[in-house]
Amino acid sequence: MDENYEISEKDTESVIRWLKINDPENATREKAVALLQDLKAGFHGMAHNNPELLEKLRRELGAN
Helix, strand or coil: CCCCCCCCHHHHHHHHHHHHHHCHHHCCHHHHHHHHHHHHHHHHHHHHHCHHHHHHHHHHHCCC
């Protein structure tokens, strides 16, 4: 993820929809935002600790 990435309403709504399918008991805005924050932190750490893997994931996902 881009270090300038800010969690958007669209992203939050997408995660809530995913949670409704995969973890309905936790399909709340708070859980969705927490999950996005955890993912952002994980990708930030990966950028420092394993940039090759991050680049590989970006290529596989078609991200810039």
